[in-house]
Structure formats: structure tokens, C-alpha cells
Amino acid sequence: xxxxxxxxxxxxxxxxxxxxxxxxxxxxxxxxxxxxxxxxxxxxxxxxxxxxxxxxxxxxxxxxxxxxxxxxxxxxxxxxxxxxxxxxxxxxxxxxxxxxxxxxxxxxxxxxxxxxxxxxxxxxxxxxxxxxxxxxxxxxxxxxxxxxxxxxxxxxxxxxxxxxx
Ligand SMILES: CC(C)(COP(=O)(O)OP(=O)(O)OC[C@H]1O[C@@H](n2cnc3c(N)ncnc32)[C@H](O)[C@@H]1OP(=O)(O)O)[C@@H](O)C(=O)NCCC(=O)NCCS
Numbered sequence: 001x002x003x004x005x006x007x008x009x010x011x012x013x014x015x016x017x018x019x020x021x022x023x024x025x026x027x028x029x030x031x032x033x034x035x036x037x038x039x040x041x042x043x044x045x046x047x048x049x050x051x052x053x054x055x056x057x058x059x060x061x062x063x064x065x066x067x068x069x070x071x072x073x074x075x076x077x078x079x080x081x082x083x084x085x086x087x088x089x090x091x092x093x094x095x096x097x098x099x100x101x102x103x104x105x106x107x108x109x110x111x112x113x114x115x116x117x118x119x120x121x122x123x124x125x126x127x128x129x130x131x132x133x134x135x136x137x138x139x140x141x142x143x144x145x146x147x148x149x150x151x152x153x154x155x156x157x158x159x160x161x162x163x164x165x
Contacts, residue, residue, distance in 0.1 A: 007087065009094055012041060012048035012061055019058035020050065027077040030137060037063075040074070049094060051078070051087050062091040064098075064107075071099040073109035076118070088121050096125065096148065105150060110136060110143035122146045 012020065017034050024031040040046045040063050051060040060078035064071055073095055078087045099107050110133065111118045123146075131145030 006054060007059075007090060008052045008056070009049050009090065010052060012037070012050045012063075014038070014041070016050050016058050016061075020061050023058070023060065023077050023079045024075075026080050032075060046074075047098065049091065051091055053082065060087045060091055062095060064095050066099070066102055066104065069103065069105040071095065071102070071104045071107040073107060083117075088118075089125075092121060092125055100150060105152070106147050107150075108145065108147040110145055112137060113142040113144050119144065119146070122148075 017037055020037060021031070021034055024037075037048070040048050043065075045065050045067055046063060047066070048063040049061060050058045053059045058079075059082040061075070062073070063075040064073045073092075076088065076091055078091075096107060107127075108130070109122070109127075111122065113132070125148060127146040127148045129144055130147040133143040133145060135141065136143035
């Protein structure tokens with residue numbers, strides 16, 4: 001669990017799904033179903049977190065997969081009344097930190113080509129456009145693929161000959 005003065009980030013559980021679905025419906029034209037969230041909660045390589053406000057109400061959530069050395073960010077949304085308060089950033093930063101700790105090579109995602117808010121959030125966190133999937137959501141509704149790469153940390157053995165004396 002991650003805690004700040006106003007926000008707690010905790011694993012999503014079955015009891016959260018009612019609130020999550022409300023946010024989902026207000027956030028996307030093709031919202032995930034409850035069944036889809038339940039499926040994610042059972043997958044061993046899937047992680048879902050909720051952000052709770054002061055009264056413990058769910059104000060946002062994020063779901064991602066860690067598969068091999070890649071992280072796929074599947075879903076991220078913040079309740080419309082709580083946007084522009086840094087909650088989306090806090091949720092994304094947890095995903096990035098989790099990817100770093102797992103030694104992932106990259107984090108990738110699809111975002112609607114018109115979604116300036118989300119693209120702004122991702123760009124601000126080092127994501128770059130790496131593809132375009134035409135008609136991905138529906139005819140005329142394309143997905144921009146965005147990826148954040150992590151530099152490989154080379155572990156070099158210090159050569160005795162070059163070791164400082
Ligand atoms: C995208 C979303 C998750 C952002 O959440 P948020 O809590 O409002 O974002 P934050 O307050 O943490 O903003 C962080 C940064 O994102 C960018 N951003 C957020 N909203 C923005 C907007 N409406 N327009 C432009 N940039 C925006 C900015 O760079 C912002 O930094 P700043 O406030 O210092 O300018 C939220 O708008 C949302 O739930 N949208 C609907 C669902 C969605 O599109 N999810 C993404 C699917 S890929």
C-alpha cells in the first residue's frame with residue numbers, strides 16, 4: 001500500500017468493482033465490463049490498483065500486465081470530479097516503479113488518437129509514440145501506441161589493470 005496525505009493506493013478487490021465500473025462508464029465509450037475486471041483480478045501476471053480519497057472512496061484505478069520483460073498498461077482512469085489533482089500521475093508512477101523493480105525493458109500502451117489528456121500524461125513520463133493502430137477501437141477511431149523504454153544497466157566488471165590505485 002502506498003499512502004500520501006490525501007491518497008491511498010491499494011490492490012483492487014471485488015468490493016471495489018461497483019465504484020470502478022461507475023468511473024469506467026464515465027471515462028470510456030467502450031467501457032470494460034465487471035466480468036473483465038474480475039478476470040484481471042484472477043490473472044497471475046495482472047496487477048490492478050485503486051486510488052482512494054480521504055473517505056476511502058475509489059477515485060481512480062490502474063491495471064497492467066507484467067509479461068516477460070515488458071509491462072502493458074491496460075487501463076487507467078480517474079473519476080471526472082477528481083481529475084487534474086495528480087491522481088493519474090500517482091497511478092502511472094506506481095506502474096513505472098513496479099516495472100523498474102521487475103527489471104522490465106519497457107512499458108507500452110494504446111491510447112485513443114484524440115485523447116490529449118492521457119497522451120499529455122504519458123509524454124510527461126517519458127513515453128514516445130511507437131506506432132499507430134488504425135481503426136483499433138472502431139472505424140475512424142485509431143490507437144496510438146506509446147512506449148516508455150528503460151535503459152539497460154550494464155554491469156561491468158572492473159578490470160584490475162584499470163582499477164584506480
Ligand atoms: C488521463 C487521466 C487518467 C489523467 O488523470 P488526472 O488525474 O486528471 O491526471 P493528473 O492530474 O495526474 O495530470 C498529470 C498530467 O497529465 C496531463 N494531463 C492531465 N489532464 C490533462 C488534460 N485534460 N489536458 C492536457 N493534459 C492533461 C498533464 O501533463 C498533467 O500534468 P499537469 O497537471 O502538471 O499539467 C484522466 O483524464 C482520465 O481518467 N481520463 C479518462 C480515461 C482515460 O482516458 N484513460 C487513459 C486511457 S489510455
